[in-house]
Amino acid sequence: MTPPAVVSEVLRDYGAVVRDAVRAYLPPAEPRRYLYDLVADYPGRGGKMMRPSLCIAVARALGAPLDPLLIAAAASIELMHNAMLIHDDIEDESDRRRGEPTLHSLWGNAMAINAGDALAMTSLRPLLDVAAHTDPLLALGILEETEHMARESAEGQALELGWRADNVVALEERDYFEMVLKKTCWLATIHPVRLGALIAVAGRVDPTAFVRFGFFLGAAFQIQYDVLNLAGDTEVYGKETAGDLREGKRTLMIIRLLQLATADERVRLVAHLGTPMAARTGREVGWIRDRIDHYGCIDYARQVAHAMAGAALEEYARLFAPVPPSRDRAFLEGLITWVVERTS
Amino acid sequence: MTPPAVVSEVLRDYGAVVRDAVRAYLPPAEPRRYLYDLVADYPGRGGKMMRPSLCIAVARALGAPLDPLLIAAAASIELMHNAMLIHDDIEDESDRRRGEPTLHSLWGNAMAINAGDALAMTSLRPLLDVAAHTDPLLALGILEETEHMARESAEGQALELGWRADNVVALEERDYFEMVLKKTCWLATIHPVRLGALIAVAGRVDPTAFVRFGFFLGAAFQIQYDVLNLAGDTEVYGKETAGDLREGKRTLMIIRLLQLATADERVRLVAHLGTPMAARTGREVGWIRDRIDHYGCIDYARQVAHAMAGAALEEYARLFAPVPPSRDRAFLEGLITWVVERTS
Numbered sequence: 001m002t003p004p005a006v007v008s009e010v011l012r013d014y015g016a017v018v019r020d021a022v023r024a025y026l027p028p029a030e031p032r033r034y035l036y037d038l039v040a041d042y043p044g045r046g047g048k049m050m051r052p053s054l055c056i057a058v059a060r061a062l063g064a065p066l067d068p069l070l071i072a073a074a075a076s077i078e079l080m081h082n083a084m085l086i087h088d089d090i091e092d093e094s095d096r097r098r099g100e101p102t103l104h105s106l107w108g109n110a111m112a113i114n115a116g117d118a119l120a121m122t123s124l125r126p127l128l129d130v131a132a133h134t135d136p137l138l139a140l141g142i143l144e145e146t147e148h149m150a151r152e153s154a155e156g157q158a159l160e161l162g163w164r165a166d167n168v169v170a171l172e173e174r175d176y177f178e179m180v181l182k183k184t185c186w187l188a189t190i191h192p193v194r195l196g197a198l199i200a201v202a203g204r205v206d207p208t209a210f211v212r213f214g215f216f217l218g219a220a221f222q223i224q225y226d227v228l229n230l231a232g233d234t235e236v237y238g239k240e241t242a243g244d245l246r247e248g249k250r251t252l253m254i255i256r257l258l259q260l261a262t263a264d265e266r267v268r269l270v271a272h273l274g275t276p277m278a279a280r281t282g283r284e285v286g287w288i289r290d291r292i293d294h295y296g297c298i299d300y301a302r303q304v305a306h307a308m309a310g311a312a313l314e315e316y317a318r319l320f321a322p323v324p325p326s327r328d329r330a331f332l333e334g335l336i337t338w339v340v341e342r343t344s
Numbered sequence: 345m346t347p348p349a350v351v352s353e354v355l356r357d358y359g360a361v362v363r364d365a366v367r368a369y370l371p372p373a374e375p376r377r378y379l380y381d382l383v384a385d386y387p388g389r390g391g392k393m394m395r396p397s398l399c400i401a402v403a404r405a406l407g408a409p410l411d412p413l414l415i416a417a418a419a420s421i422e423l424m425h426n427a428m429l430i431h432d433d434i435e436d437e438s439d440r441r442r443g444e445p446t447l448h449s450l451w452g453n454a455m456a457i458n459a460g461d462a463l464a465m466t467s468l469r470p471l472l473d474v475a476a477h478t479d480p481l482l483a484l485g486i487l488e489e490t491e492h493m494a495r496e497s498a499e500g501q502a503l504e505l506g507w508r509a510d511n512v513v514a515l516e517e518r519d520y521f522e523m524v525l526k527k528t529c530w531l532a533t534i535h536p537v538r539l540g541a542l543i544a545v546a547g548r549v550d551p552t553a554f555v556r557f558g559f560f561l562g563a564a565f566q567i568q569y570d571v572l573n574l575a576g577d578t579e580v581y582g583k584e585t586a587g588d589l590r591e592g593k594r595t596l597m598i599i600r601l602l603q604l605a606t607a608d609e610r611v612r613l614v615a616h617l618g619t620p621m622a623a624r625t626g627r628e629v630g631w632i633r634d635r636i637d638h639y640g641c642i643d644y645a646r647q648v649a650h651a652m653a654g655a656a657l658e659e660y661a662r663l664f665a666p667v668p669p670s671r672d673r674a675f676l677e678g679l680i681t682w683v684v685e686r687t688s
Contacts, residue, residue, distance in 0.1 A: 034506030035499055087461060091454035110435035110505050113457060117431060118498035120464070121491050128488045136480035143487065144472045147465050154462035155379055161454050162378030 003338035010331040014056045014074070015049030017066070021075035025122055038107055038115035039122065042082040045098040050221075051192045052078045054335065058196030058210075061320060061328040069134045072126035073142055073195045079123035080146065081187060084153060086116035091161060092247050093277055120150075138202055142195060145207070149191035156183025164248050167274035171255050177219060179250070185218030193217075213319055216312035221339040223305040226251040230289065231298055232343065245285045248273045252304060253297040257288070260295040302340075309340045347682035354675040358400045358418070359393030361410070365419035369466055382451055382459035383466065386426040389442040394565075395536045396422045398679065402540030402554075405664060405672040413478045416470035417486055417539045423467035424490065425531060428497060430460035435505060436591050437621055464494075482546055486539060489551070493535040500527025508592050511618035515599050521563060523594070529562030537561075557663055560656035565683040567649035570595040574633070575642055576687065589629045592617045596648060597641040601632070604639040646684075653684045 026040040052074035059070050089102040090109055096102060104112035124143065131139035159179045193214045194207035229244045230253065244251055261269060272284045292298060313336050320329055370384040396418035403414050433446040434453055440446060448456035468487065475483035503523045537558045538551035573588045574597065588595055605613060616628045636642060657680050664673055
């Protein structure tokens, strides 16, 4: 099933608006060479703009205008996303991001950590700047949501890092989904949807109503993201293929493989996962990749992603049924297909 | 000259208040082992509480009550300070902090970076929590000040890291003071003083009036801090002695030594500063320490610190002359002596 054209159109249109807003917060100030060139690097590499577009589309579908407050919230989301990418790449020892070397590969860990810190604080500025011209309590509410999202993200990242550090392998799917809920869904989908709703109704509904929709959408998104890391085209995808296997990431495919593998295979897989990253061999990565195919783990993950997308569609129908049809509503519906069908 | 007893008394009293407030934001939540134990580690190691006490004393000297807003601002300052320490220690490759191993030495860089991110966002929570019960515009103003401070700090840290990465040695004292203004003074003194003033006058004066006082006080503080790293007692001081020499930090002593050294000595010093940290030898560190004594660089730094303290005293007199005498005013005056006379 092909995602409807409205998805890429809205991503393009709202993406352009957000990109302009983001750029205004990344001026070429001093010290450029040691800080602001680094801070502006990832945002300048592009990106699909799914997170800020989701925020804008939810708000507009619920009747909000595309005003400075909404644009500020969307820009804040995109800036925070880029800030987190910088630190995640260091923590995951990733080599490539959006088709180019990661920031710490270019500048070293120290300067990249500092640039990530600067970008995270910069992500609050659009909200602080717009606060003077809007309801200050709404602005404070959005800042609270942002702090909440960052906390959930840090908890999810801690789980994933901790599992790797302690070579935890006694993991079930519910552990995986708890981690994904926190690490991925909060920033990727739940937070944008909640902010959009909060802005549209000016604090008059409980944004908690939108958490389930965000979770199902985000989980489908993350699983397809991990599938692309294994099965995607490197040129289109922009990260190192099978980098997740090298990083020892606990993806749904790895958890499935741990369940289906023979006792001997499991021992070998656990040994690989427990090897320090620098010592992991391409031969073992190749073997794991082969076992993943052998046990159909990628197909299984795709099935789960589609089930999540189906659940997201049900939540969508429930939440947006009372809302009149619009391009934004069509985008939200189409996005559910897009997250599981995209190839990059 | 011994600092007056009021300094340690106020640090003890306000320190206890702030420590309680800080503790409320560091509950033993899950995941403890991978995140919240790490987040609570540095704040639990103690600390002198100079930054939050400075904020409270300025506000009270100017007539503000010790109310929830003031305590929230002070707790936020202390939490952010601890968050920055975590990342600074990674960036500086420091081994020890407050007498114990640094967080990344205990848990690895990845988990320590993530814990620092979580703590930085946590530092905003006292302000967000208190906002509902106070003037929301004042709360937003305090958040803006916090973002400004974090930006200045990141710029200062970038300068220091960049100088090391590029082995920049063509540095004059004005470069050093620009770096210290941003890296140290904003968080250590300028921000606490500005917040205290902002809260006391509820936004009715320009906090810029307090920048010079904060700068002189903070510069005196940083120079004495660096002197203690070279000449202090390890047991009392809590960091590795002469760690700055191993880290290649551009302190006032090093900049002075670069100016006074013979051509041959300068070549040797520059070579040491340009050597990767892991390859720096204890022999070279010992030689530099000897040259620093030979050229009286520590005495020189102490003189400059005292000159800065003198300038801070003049600013203090100008700013606080119209204010009635109080324990808080006495603390502020005494603190100026304390920062240059302390031995730990």
